[in-house]
Amino acid sequence: MFVMPHINNDDSSYVPDVWFTNQADNTWDDLTSFLNSDPLASLPSEEVGTPSWMEEFQLEQYIEAQLISPVEPGQIEVTMPLLVSPPEPSPSLSPVSTAPRTPSPVAGPVPVSEQDRYDSFDARWQAVLDRAQTSSFVYGVVSTKIYCRPTCPSRRPNRQNVAFYDTNEQATQAGFRPCKRCRPDDAAGEAAEQRQAAAVERAKSLIEERSKNGQRIPLDKLASQSGLSTFYFHRVFKRRTGFTPEEWGKLCRERLAKR
Numbered sequence: 001m002f003v004m005p006h007i008n009n010d011d012s013s014y015v016p017d018v019w020f021t022n023q024a025d026n027t028w029d030d031l032t033s034f035l036n037s038d039p040l041a042s043l044p045s046e047e048v049g050t051p052s053w054m055e056e057f058q059l060e061q062y063i064e065a066q067l068i069s070p071v072e073p074g075q076i077e078v079t080m081p082l083l084v085s086p087p088e089p090s091p092s093l094s095p096v097s098t099a100p101r102t103p104s105p106v107a108g109p110v111p112v113s114e115q116d117r118y119d120s121f122d123a124r125w126q127a128v129l130d131r132a133q134t135s136s137f138v139y140g141v142v143s144t145k146i147y148c149r150p151t152c153p154s155r156r157p158n159r160q161n162v163a164f165y166d167t168n169e170q171a172t173q174a175g176f177r178p179c180k181r182c183r184p185d186d187a188a189g190e191a192a193e194q195r196q197a198a199a200v201e202r203a204k205s206l207i208e209e210r211s212k213n214g215q216r217i218p219l220d221k222l223a224s225q226s227g228l229s230t231f232y233f234h235r236v237f238k239r240r241t242g243f244t245p246e247e248w249g250k251l252c253r254e255r256l257a258k259r
Contacts, residue, residue: 124164129156131240133197138184139164140176147171151193152182153239199226199233200240207245211252219245 118124118136126132128139131151140147141157147165148154165171168178168185178185182193203222210217222245223233238244243251 121164124150125159125162128162133194137164137166138168138171140171140174145176146179147176147184148179149182149184149193151197151240152179152184154179154181196228196236197240199228200237202226203233203237203245204241204248207249208252211249211256214253216249 118127118134124137124139127134127150131153134150138147138149140163142161142163143157147168163174165174165176171184172178203226206217206222206225219234220230222237223230226233228236234244237248241248
């Protein structure tokens, strides 16, 4: 082999060319040996079914990250933290009961006694003005020392001169005497007052019914249906309503015409 000296630029040293020639020969021999050999023969062989060190490392990392507690071989129990609480059942989605419902009792009108209805001075005074048919009290007139029924046909007294009593005995003990017109101390007089009040109510209903048809009813016919004389019926009707039968019929016709 021919050797040619190689001179560096600084002329201080030189490297023989034989070194480069040897390196090229070695590289060619390695390449030839690699091409003639099996590429897979140089890889490390491992038994089938045996995990490599990388697989074991990844499994350990997975167990620590996922909070997995290994149990028996071939079984893995996973314990994951509960991040979201389960939703509570909505009241609107609750099952509807199919049991028959018991109807609640319907509150009806509470019966009120006459004593409770006229338990105040104002209520009793209004009953006197209306000549209400009630026997729950009597009223006395201080200026005359006379006590009467609320239906008494006498002129209405002044409010400041009126005193009310629950019974006739209380009025008598207070120094009042019974009225001779309405006779509050006479049971027969009370029955007569009730009959008169019923007769007037029947006459009012009959007048209103005829007025709806544009008809009028004579005074004598009203009196005969009430069982009273014409003169007495006319007097009783006006005393209890403040109107004559003719005036009452006119009011009914005017009221119907406005509808």
